[in-house]
Amino acid sequence: MSAWLEGRFQLKRDDFELDAALSSPSQGVTALFGRSGSGKTTLLRCVAGLQRAQSGSLRVGDQVWQAPRRFVPPHQRAIGYVFQEASLLPHLTVQQNLSFGLQRVNTELRIAYDQAVELLGVGGMLQRLPHQLSGGERQRVAIGRALLTQPQLLLMDEPLSALDSEGKQQILPYLEALTRNLEIPTLYVSHSLEEVTRLCQRMVCLESGRVTDSGELTEVVARMPLSRQVGEPSAVIESRILAHDPGYGLSYLDLEGHRLSVSLRDAQLGETVRVRVPARDVAISVHRIEGSSMLNTLPATIIGIEPFPDGVRMLVHLQCGRSSLLAKITRKSFELLGLREGMSVFAQVKTVSLLQDDQLG
Numbered sequence: 001m002s003a004w005l006e007g008r009f010q011l012k013r014d015d016f017e018l019d020a021a022l023s024s025p026s027q028g029v030t031a032l033f034g035r036s037g038s039g040k041t042t043l044l045r046c047v048a049g050l051q052r053a054q055s056g057s058l059r060v061g062d063q064v065w066q067a068p069r070r071f072v073p074p075h076q077r078a079i080g081y082v083f084q085e086a087s088l089l090p091h092l093t094v095q096q097n098l099s100f101g102l103q104r105v106n107t108e109l110r111i112a113y114d115q116a117v118e119l120l121g122v123g124g125m126l127q128r129l130p131h132q133l134s135g136g137e138r139q140r141v142a143i144g145r146a147l148l149t150q151p152q153l154l155l156m157d158e159p160l161s162a163l164d165s166e167g168k169q170q171i172l173p174y175l176e177a178l179t180r181n182l183e184i185p186t187l188y189v190s191h192s193l194e195e196v197t198r199l200c201q202r203m204v205c206l207e208s209g210r211v212t213d214s215g216e217l218t219e220v221v222a223r224m225p226l227s228r229q230v231g232e233p234s235a236v237i238e239s240r241i242l243a244h245d246p247g248y249g250l251s252y253l254d255l256e257g258h259r260l261s262v263s264l265r266d267a268q269l270g271e272t273v274r275v276r277v278p279a280r281d282v283a284i285s286v287h288r289i290e291g292s293s294m295l296n297t298l299p300a301t302i303i304g305i306e307p308f309p310d311g312v313r314m315l316v317h318l319q320c321g322r323s324s325l326l327a328k329i330t331r332k333s334f335e336l337l338g339l340r341e342g343m344s345v346f347a348q349v350k351t352v353s354l355l356q357d358d359q360l361g
Contacts, residue, residue, distance in 0.1 A: 004185060005153065007058035007066070009046040018042050018053070018209040024202060026061070029179050029186040031196040031217065034206035035230055040189045043206065044155055047187065048081055049074035060153060080146030080184075082156040086138035088130040094141050095126040101148035109150060111182065116144045119181060120174050136167035140174055147182070154186040160195060168195075175199055197221070197236045197276045218274075222324030226306050226315055233279040233315055237323045241271050256321035260349070261295040279315060279326035281350040286337055288346050296349040300325065302341050307331070314339075318347050325349070 004026035011018040018039045024030040032040040045051035047058065049065065049072060058066040065072040080101075088097050102113065117123050120140045130138055139159055146154065159175075160168050172195075179186070179199055190196050196203065196217065203220040205213045207228060213220050221236045239253035239260060246264060253260040253273070267273055288297060303324075304317030314334045318325040325347050339345070 005047075005058075005060050005187075007047060008056065009043065009053035009058075010055040011042065011046070011051070011053040016042070016209060018046070020206065020209060020211045022047070022204060022211070023214075024185060024187065024204075026185055027183055028201040029188050029199050030202040030204060031200040032187060032189045032204050032206060033191065033193075033196055033230075034228075035191055038206040039209040040191075040206055041157055042209075044157055044187060044189050047153075048079055048155055049077050050081075078150070078152035080149050080151035080154045082139075082143050082146050082154070082159045084158045084161050086130070086135075086142040088138055088141060088145075090130050093127050093129060094122060094133070097130070097141055098122075098126075098144050098148055101145040105148070105150050111147050111150060111184075113148060116147050119177055120144045134167060134170070135163045136170040139163065139167075139171055143175075143178070147178075147184070151184060154184050156186060157189045158191070160190075160192070172198060191230055193221070193230055193234060194276065197234075197274060218324070222317070222326075223304075226308065233326050233328060235277045235279070235323075235325045236274060237277060237325070238272055238274050241265065241267050241269050241273060243269065255298070255323060258298050258320075260298075277325055277349060279328035282318075282325055282327035283348040284316060284318075284327050284329060284333075284337065284339065285346045285348060286343075289348065292348065298325075298347045298349065300345055300347040302339060302343045302345060305334075305339070305341060318345070320347065 003023035005024045008021040009018055020039060020043055022043060032043055034040050042051060046053050046056060052071065056066050064070055065077055089100065092100065098113065120143060122140055122144060125133060125137060160171065176198065188200055200217055203214065203217045204211055205220060205228060212228060218236045218238060226233065237255065239255045242252040242254045242259065244251050244264060249264045250261050251265040253262055262275060265273060298320045300318040300320045302316055303319045306315040308315060312331050314329055314331055316327040316329060316339065318327060327347060
């Protein structure tokens with residue numbers, strides 16, 4: 001898919017330097033991913049025009065928003081911006097806050113008021129004031145207000161970071177519905193791999209103001225080195241639903257001809273789903289093991305090996321057809337098995353690890 005948004009920004013401050021190129025397609029969600037201080041929000045603010053880079057260029061569709069002799073101010077950029085805090089107008093009801101977004105619009109409506117209300121599930125709270133809402137409810141209203149400005153581009157700056165685990169669980173299904181039902185390209189800032197794997201299709205990784213990798217999410221996650229991992233190392237795979245087995249609480253996926261058992265999913269047969277596989281839940285054997293409690297055994301090839309900083313564990317990169325997995329094993333096991341790059345092995349994956357990322361911290 002060709003780039004619909006293309007930008008390059010160079011910015012220097014006393015304690016930070018940004019030098020990053022960015023591109024994204026006209027559909028889907030692109031994650032700006034990295035640790036705190038990596039430059040994610042600064043890059044997003046440059047796209048919004050809230051931060052003017054000393055040297056920069058930005059094309060969105062057929063419009064130039066920044067060039068050496070051109071700078072379109074933020075209020076003239078067709079963007080919806082969702083901040084970490086909801087920042088609703090406290091004296092206005094939910095309905096009035098949503099309508100405030102519509103008041104700024106002088107173009108054809110691409111997102112109707114009723115559509116935004118339904119997608120975000122806020123119909124039952126329209127007459128409430130912001131202080132009468134939970135954190136997750138306030139953020140849903142803030143997203144609705146941003147959508148109703150009819151943006152060409154939606155920018156979301158860690159919209160779940162101020163929420164507790166329960167609040168995240170409440171809002172994530174609505175964000176997933178938005179990404180499925182609305183054709184608004186979105187840049188999504190996060191340092192949470194769990195959020196990104198649920199919501200995003202593409203990924204741009206930043207470190208110290210530089211882009212270290214970018215591309216399709218499954219591919220970028222698979223080649224992410226330990227030094228850039230945030231939290232538990234994990235791989236992301238996409239697979240198709242083969243069958244459901246409610247009696248055992250399982251669903252079966254087809255991964256390039258191999259059947260995977262996962263916790264029962266609410267999905268249609270034939271539907272493509274994405275699952276996150278933590279490295280700690282993948283074991284390696286040099287021979288196929290029969291009679292194991294692990295139901296998933298996949299032939300794989302070792303394509304990379306990294307030692308953990310503690311010196312006692314190893315991260316093994318595995319290629320399973322077109323999909324990739326990671327395995328975290330002890331150095332002793334690594335040496336006893338005689339593992340090396342290019343070696344054919346079997347990856348054993350715990351059924352319970354293949355969840356729908358529904359436990360986010």
